[in-house]
Amino acid sequence: MAKILMINGSLNSNGFNQQLLNKIIELIGGLAEVSVLDWKNVPFFVQTEEFPAPDAVASVRQKVQDADVIWFVTPEYNYQIPGGLKNLTDWLSRSLDATNSRGESAIHGKITTVSSASSDGGSHVRPVLEDLLSFIRTQVIKENATGVAIKPANWATGVLEFTDEDIYKLNQHIKTVLTKFA
Numbered sequence: 001m002a003k004i005l006m007i008n009g010s011l012n013s014n015g016f017n018q019q020l021l022n023k024i025i026e027l028i029g030g031l032a033e034v035s036v037l038d039w040k041n042v043p044f045f046v047q048t049e050e051f052p053a054p055d056a057v058a059s060v061r062q063k064v065q066d067a068d069v070i071w072f073v074t075p076e077y078n079y080q081i082p083g084g085l086k087n088l089t090d091w092l093s094r095s096l097d098a099t100n101s102r103g104e105s106a107i108h109g110k111i112t113t114v115s116s117a118s119s120d121g122g123s124h125v126r127p128v129l130e131d132l133l134s135f136i137r138t139q140v141i142k143e144n145a146t147g148v149a150i151k152p153a154n155w156a157t158g159v160l161e162f163t164d165e166d167i168y169k170l171n172q173h174i175k176t177v178l179t180k181f182a
């Protein structure tokens with residue numbers, strides 16, 4: 001059974017992206033082993049502090065290494081990747097071998113995919129993050145990747161509503177990812 005590690009690009013544990021992440025887990029059901037990465041203690045990247053890696057970095061790297069799929073669910077900030085998530089991917093992109101800067105990273109070769117809950121479904125941030133994930137040598141699944149728009153009424157309630165079409169697309173995305181393990 002595939003092991004999927006979910007990463008929320010937002011640290012708002014009640015936010016729209018957390019709700020989207022929870023919905024994806026609900027729709028995956030028992031079809032995969034799913035866990036969620038806690039990355040809130042990862043420090044800002046400093047090149048002189050890479051070896052040995054800070055404990056919080058070593059911990060998230062191990063969880064990424066243990067997974068088959070890394071599924072990012074992220075907000076869009078100014079058409080871009082949120083700063084905290086970019087910092088996390090910088091740590092994950094680095095070689096684990098102090099003697100070889102081109103060596104394998106924790107995320108090297110992993111299957112990755114991106115979803116977003118943003119005003120228009122993250123139409124700008126998703127390709128930016130997908131490009132970054134390709135650049136750091138992961139296998140990015142773009143086919144059927146999902147953006148869920150935050151509907152105008154959702155801003156007042158804080159509750160992300162899913163249309164039937166949203167659910168259909170999320171199921172298609174999940175199917176595309178799980179097909180890699182059929």
Ligand SMILES: Cc1cc2nc3c(=O)[nH]c(=O)nc-3n(C[C@H](O)[C@H](O)[C@H](O)COP(=O)(O)O)c2cc1C
Binds near residue numbers: 014016018077117119
């Ligand atoms: C600094 C900042 C920049 C933002 N820029 C965008 C943007 O470019 N496009 C967009 O759709 N939403 C933008 N938003 C709105 C976020 O998408 C929205 O706040 C997001 O859904 C929050 O996700 P969360 O509830 O999971 O934290 C921005 C929000 C912030 C705080």
